[in-house]
Amino acid sequence: MSALIQARNLHRFYGDTHAVNDVSIELHQGEILALLGPNGAGKSSCMQMLCGVLAPGGGEIVINGADLLDKPNCAKQDIGYLPDKPPLYPELTVGEYLTYAARLRRVKKSQLKPLRDQAMQRCGLENHNQHLIGNLSKGYQQRVGIAQAIIHQPKVIILDEPTVGLDPIQMVEIRKLILQLGEQHGIILSTHILPEVQAVCNRVQMIHQGKSVINKKMSELKQTDQVTLRLQNAPDLESLKLLPKVESIKETSNGYYLLAGKELHTSLTEISQYCVEKNWGLLELCPRENNLEQVFLNITSGEDSLNTESDAA
Amino acid sequence: MIFQIALRELRSLFLSPLAWIILGVIQGIMAWKFLGFIDYFFELQPELIKIKNAPGVTDLIVAPLFDFSKVLLLIICPLITMRLLSEEKQSGSLKLLLSSPISMTEIILGKYLGALIFFVIVILVIDLMPLTLLSSTDLDMGKFASGMLGQFLTVAAFISLGLYMSSLSKQPVNAAAGTFGLLILFLIINIAGNATSEGDNFFNYLSITHHSIQMLRGIVNTADIAYFILFSLGFILLSIRQLDSQRLQS
Numbered sequence: 001m002s003a004l005i006q007a008r009n010l011h012r013f014y015g016d017t018h019a020v021n022d023v024s025i026e027l028h029q030g031e032i033l034a035l036l037g038p039n040g041a042g043k044s045s046c047m048q049m050l051c052g053v054l055a056p057g058g059g060e061i062v063i064n065g066a067d068l069l070d071k072p073n074c075a076k077q078d079i080g081y082l083p084d085k086p087p088l089y090p091e092l093t094v095g096e097y098l099t100y101a102a103r104l105r106r107v108k109k110s111q112l113k114p115l116r117d118q119a120m121q122r123c124g125l126e127n128h129n130q131h132l133i134g135n136l137s138k139g140y141q142q143r144v145g146i147a148q149a150i151i152h153q154p155k156v157i158i159l160d161e162p163t164v165g166l167d168p169i170q171m172v173e174i175r176k177l178i179l180q181l182g183e184q185h186g187i188i189l190s191t192h193i194l195p196e197v198q199a200v201c202n203r204v205q206m207i208h209q210g211k212s213v214i215n216k217k218m219s220e221l222k223q224t225d226q227v228t229l230r231l232q233n234a235p236d237l238e239s240l241k242l243l244p245k246v247e248s249i250k251e252t253s254n255g256y257y258l259l260a261g262k263e264l265h266t267s268l269t270e271i272s273q274y275c276v277e278k279n280w281g282l283l284e285l286c287p288r289e290n291n292l293e294q295v296f297l298n299i300t301s302g303e304d305s306l307n308t309e310s311d312a313a
Numbered sequence: 314m315i316f317q318i319a320l321r322e323l324r325s326l327f328l329s330p331l332a333w334i335i336l337g338v339i340q341g342i343m344a345w346k347f348l349g350f351i352d353y354f355f356e357l358q359p360e361l362i363k364i365k366n367a368p369g370v371t372d373l374i375v376a377p378l379f380d381f382s383k384v385l386l387l388i389i390c391p392l393i394t395m396r397l398l399s400e401e402k403q404s405g406s407l408k409l410l411l412s413s414p415i416s417m418t419e420i421i422l423g424k425y426l427g428a429l430i431f432f433v434i435v436i437l438v439i440d441l442m443p444l445t446l447l448s449s450t451d452l453d454m455g456k457f458a459s460g461m462l463g464q465f466l467t468v469a470a471f472i473s474l475g476l477y478m479s480s481l482s483k484q485p486v487n488a489a490a491g492t493f494g495l496l497i498l499f500l501i502i503n504i505a506g507n508a509t510s511e512g513d514n515f516f517n518y519l520s521i522t523h524h525s526i527q528m529l530r531g532i533v534n535t536a537d538i539a540y541f542i543l544f545s546l547g548f549i550l551l552s553i554r555q556l557d558s559q560r561l562q563s
Binding site for chain 1: 314317318321324325328329404405406407408409410411412413414415416560561
């Protein structure tokens with residue numbers, strides 16, 4: 001399956017600052033990609049380049065088969081973009097604004113009403129058709145911003161901090177909406193709320209100082225080469241080292257052991273069988289997961305040690 | 314698409330009090346000036362009878378009124394054009410346009426057309442007033458039409474310059490100040506050239522006044538029309554370039 005977004009070797013300079021340095025982004029249908037990074041890392045610049053708001057200083061961007069430079073209109077047709085600050089006109093009503101947004105995306109007149117109603121319903125704006133955008137609360141303005149990004153049913157939806165300013169209930173609703181949209185579209189979102197990323201995203205790309213430092217599936221990112229083992233009748237450490245694929249072992253507290261080994265996660269069944277056979281009284285066998293927050297902190301503080309972090313997780 | 318953008322621009326204008334205030338204020342000032350010119354005409358009338366081929370109502374009321382309207386249009390033009398791009402840049406709504414499948418040319422032309430339609434309304438409102446003279450006297454409709462064309466072309470030039478200034482700045486006030494300064498410069502630039510005859514021609518050619526005054530006299534010269542079209546087109550192209558260059562490498 002061809003990628004919805006294929007951005008290769010993107011660069012962007014602001015004066016002497018190399019804000020985006022050789023970043024490549026790929027997105028497939030059904031994927032929800034989180035673009036993470038500290039403030040000023042270059043996430044927003046990347047997103048703006050993908051939407052055609054900024055022109056890349058180098059590299060190429062292909063959206064659903066159309067090159068953004070050669071066929072900008074064709075490529076932009078498949079993009080829905082919510083910038084960090086929703087692009088609203090406060091003097092218009094929600095209905096007028098969404099109609100305008102749809103017309104800009106060349107939605108046919110006959111489809112206008114059903115698409116607008118669908119976008120409003122998805123974002124919980126059914127009762128706000130006649131309300132002036134300027135009079136809406138920040139959360140509702142954010143919803144209008146999301147509605148304009150999805151109104152033309154684009155293949156790619158790019159959301160820059162979509163849940164900023166929302167109350168917890170709205171946040172949950174928007175996450176549900178993102179999950180729902182993610183089934184049929186490809187979504188890129190940036191956020192600073194890491195639990196949100198864990199809840200909705202299936203791939204994570206981290207950008208730090210303009211460079212892409214991590215690009216992994218969520219499951220791979222969480223995966224470590226460590227397993228916690230708890231035994232009732234623990235033997236000595238030497239016997240435990242005979243466990244399949246275990247490379248090192250450490251007793252963390254009474255009855256608890258931390259096993260490490262590169263392919264450990266593939267041999268959990270064998271380990272449990274081995275323990276049962278030896279009658280060690282297996283109480284717990286649990287693969288350790290990386291905490292996204294910890295990964296984030298490690299990367300941004302300069303430690304490139306995803307799998308070496310141990311006790312903190 | 315150009316029309317969609319123009320309509321949105323016009324709608325936003327009329328949803329804000331600014332458009333209505335401008336229309337009201339202009340109408341008030343022009344009415345006062347109109348009455349002044351009529352008074353002046355009545356004062357001159359006994360003298361005019363003695364002159365052969367004396368100037369008529371169109372020359373003594375309509376033409377000076379149209380000429381005066383140019384000053385008012387110059388004052389309100391920056392107020393309208395300053396918002397066109399600066400405000401969108403400031404509020405971030407420009408990103409909606411930039412991420413939509415429309416070209417820079419369409420964005421600029423849409424904005425230009427929106428402002429132009431508003432000013433056509435302003436001109437119509439201004440020009441309806443002297444048209445009421447038709448109820449009691451004859452007007453030279455040829456001169457009237459030529460004067461209107463002059464107003465229209467002048468305003469078209471004003472807007473293009475205002476749009477360009479708006480594309481340069483994020484702050485609407487800066488755009489307004491720039492537009493105001495440059496428009497005045499283009500109105501009075503021919504004054505500077507009076508010292509030498511060569512300079513005179515050159516600066517006269519640059520001056521908006523020099524070209525619009527001909528039309529008030531009823532002379533529609535293709536050179537004047539070409540000047541206004543080139544002026545407007547030049548600044549529209551500059552605006553498109555400016556908008557595009559802001560996307561590019563800074």
